[in-house]
Amino acid sequence: MTPKEVLAFAKENNVKMVDVRFMDFPGTWQHCSYPLSELDESTFENGFGFDGSSIRGWQGIESSDMLVIPDAKTAKIDPFFKHTTLVLIGNIADPITKEPYSRDPRHIAAKAEAYLKSTGIGDVCFMGPEPEFFVFDDIRYESTQQSSFYRIDSKSATWNTGRDEGPNLGYKPRSKEGYFPLPPLDKLQDLRSEMLLTLQNVGIEMECHHHEVATGGQCEIDMRFKPLLEMGDQLAWFKYVLKNVAYRNGHTVTFMPKPLFGDNGSGMHIHTSIWKEGKPLFAGNRYAGLSQEGLWAIGGIMKHARALCAITNPTTNSYKRLVPGFEAPINIAYSGRNRSAAIRIPIGNDSPKAKRVEFRTPDPSCNGYMAFSALLMAMIDGIQNKMDPGDPMDKNIYDLPPEELANIPNAPGDLEDALNALKADHAFLLKGDVFTEDVISKWIAYKMEKEVTEVRRRPHPHEFHLYYDI
Numbered sequence: 001m002t003p004k005e006v007l008a009f010a011k012e013n014n015v016k017m018v019d020v021r022f023m024d025f026p027g028t029w030q031h032c033s034y035p036l037s038e039l040d041e042s043t044f045e046n047g048f049g050f051d052g053s054s055i056r057g058w059q060g061i062e063s064s065d066m067l068v069i070p071d072a073k074t075a076k077i078d079p080f081f082k083h084t085t086l087v088l089i090g091n092i093a094d095p096i097t098k099e100p101y102s103r104d105p106r107h108i109a110a111k112a113e114a115y116l117k118s119t120g121i122g123d124v125c126f127m128g129p130e131p132e133f134f135v136f137d138d139i140r141y142e143s144t145q146q147s148s149f150y151r152i153d154s155k156s157a158t159w160n161t162g163r164d165e166g167p168n169l170g171y172k173p174r175s176k177e178g179y180f181p182l183p184p185l186d187k188l189q190d191l192r193s194e195m196l197l198t199l200q201n202v203g204i205e206m207e208c209h210h211h212e213v214a215t216g217g218q219c220e221i222d223m224r225f226k227p228l229l230e231m232g233d234q235l236a237w238f239k240y241v242l243k244n245v246a247y248r249n250g251h252t253v254t255f256m257p258k259p260l261f262g263d264n265g266s267g268m269h270i271h272t273s274i275w276k277e278g279k280p281l282f283a284g285n286r287y288a289g290l291s292q293e294g295l296w297a298i299g300g301i302m303k304h305a306r307a308l309c310a311i312t313n314p315t316t317n318s319y320k321r322l323v324p325g326f327e328a329p330i331n332i333a334y335s336g337r338n339r340s341a342a343i344r345i346p347i348g349n350d351s352p353k354a355k356r357v358e359f360r361t362p363d364p365s366c367n368g369y370m371a372f373s374a375l376l377m378a379m380i381d382g383i384q385n386k387m388d389p390g391d392p393m394d395k396n397i398y399d400l401p402p403e404e405l406a407n408i409p410n411a412p413g414d415l416e417d418a419l420n421a422l423k424a425d426h427a428f429l430l431k432g433d434v435f436t437e438d439v440i441s442k443w444i445a446y447k448m449e450k451e452v453t454e455v456r457r458r459p460h461p462h463e464f465h466l467y468y469d470i
Contacts, residue, residue: 021088021236066094066095133220136217136252272376381431414452
């Protein structure tokens with residue numbers, strides 16, 4: 001839509017309020033609401049002012065004034081607010097120069113798309129993330145000077161088979177056995193359908209939903225692939241809709257990668273492909289139906305995988321998922337069909353249009369704009385430098401003997417390891433000014449100060465189990 005069309009759309013839908021949203025540095029949607037009278041065509045050039053020093057990882061207080069400029073193409077009606085509200089996603093700019101803000105994740109995604117076109121390699125990069133999540137019925141946690149705990153509960157969790165529920169009717173998925181069961185074992189069918197239909201109602205193309213492997217309400221809902229920036233917007237909508245549908249039904253959704261001990265964590269496999277002039281660049285007659293460019297793109301992902309993890313798996317909790325034995329793809333290898341490899345070439349549709357690469361290591365705690373952009377930059381680097389990914393790994397990596405497994409590189413062991421990898425390997429992200437040295441250094445500093453160090457400083461509850469009587 002154009003600004004004029006947005007105003008007409010608002011009038012047609014009897015809009016009362018306008019909600020302008022943007023993504024902060026770590027990856028959470030922020031918003032501010034205005035009466036419709038505050039929106040006119042000039043707003044799409046002049047924007048709204050706000051305090052950038054109060055947004056995580058952004059400005060200092062001495063230069064805190066910033067603008068959020070609504071993007072008319074993103075207009076949607078919010079499905080939850082009592083008063084009819086028009087939602088516009090905004091871009092962040094300097095209030096004096098009107099220059100885009102380098103730490104705005106959406107601006108990074110826009111620059112990534114522009115850089116792809118400038119290289120001549122392709123003109124569009126499609127992203128198809130598969131975010132997994134948990135639906136819980138109760139969550140309590142606390143972290144203070146003298147106390148630390150969390151407690152999760154779910155009516156569909158295997159640990160509640162013996163609970164007095166007046167009556168307990170059973171049908172609770174066992175650990176690692178939650179994949180694809182019918183109701184009554186799957187108690188979240190109707191909730192997921194409501195989530196999917198709500199997403200459809202705000203204009204997002206959907207594909208399917210199902211229960212996932214873990215007990216306690218692990219689920220997956222899949223969106224249809226879209227161009228990179230558009231999918232960044234959609235992923236923000238996706239998380240927002242799922243949390244609010246769950247909340248109004250008395251449940252809570254988390255995209256935390258590893259909330260449960262001893263069962264599978266939540267990943268976000270990303271299917272990706274590059275197209276040029278309406279033709280899929282990755283389709284060819286090489287391994288698994290890939291083109292040479294597709295193999296080089298895999299080579300780029302493999303070369304930069306450890307650095308990518310600092311952006312695609314950006315929390316300390318991410319690395320509780322990336323351990324052997326829970327289907328988490330920690331081994332930096334590629335294969336057709338083999339789900340124990342970090343990179344898979346999906347098989348099943350012979351159409352060249354369906355040919356794509358699936359990066360299986362990421363998780364849904366990431367900032368989608370930044371994760372998709374970093375992945376694209378790794379693939380571009382691989383194609384530009386003709387990076388050979390080596391031979392595919394068509395065996396179950398978890399069954400390999402130790403001497404053979406030792407030759408396969410692994411994902412980082414923790415967030416600090418990933419941040420160190422990013423510090424040493426980020427030149428590929430700086431091409432085209434997509435990421436900047438300021439963005440990379442601020443990302444590393446923020447994650448170290450606010451997350452790595454804060455977790456490291458605190459006693460862990462399990463340490464009392466191990467050491468209290470030492």
